[in-house]
Amino acid sequence: MKKTIKIDGMSCNHCVKSVEKNLSKLNLREFKVDIGSAEVEFDESKISENEIIIAIEEAGYQVVK
Numbered sequence: 629m630k631k632t633i634k635i636d637g638m639s640c641n642h643c644v645k646s647v648e649k650n651l652s653k654l655n656l657r658e659f660k661v662d663i664g665s666a667e668v669e670f671d672e673s674k675i676s677e678n679e680i681i682i683a684i685e686e687a688g689y690q691v692v693k
Contacts, residue, residue, distance in 0.1 A: 630669045631677065634692035635684055638663045643689065650683040 638644065640663070647661045657669040668680055681691045 629672055630667070631680075633666045633668065633680065633684065635665055636690045636692050638689055646687040647684055647689060650687045651680070654680065654683055656680070 635647065638647070644661045644663060647666060648659075651659050651661065651666065651668070655670070655674045657671065659666060659668045661667075666680075666684065670677075670680065684691055
């Protein structure tokens with residue numbers, strides 16, 4: 629599944645790196661982080677969207693639902 633997740637509170641490349649660091653720990657097929665969003669591709673049988681949201685929030689940012 630491919631999904632774009634909107635992220636609030638990001639303002640610089642350091643923010644992007646923080647989110648990338650947390651997402652790199654997950655079992656994702658692919659991801660790309662920009663200021664304000666993350667595009668993720670994942671296998672729903674291996675990881676849930678909620679786990680991705682938690683990883684972003686643990687980096688210190690809020691997911692816009």
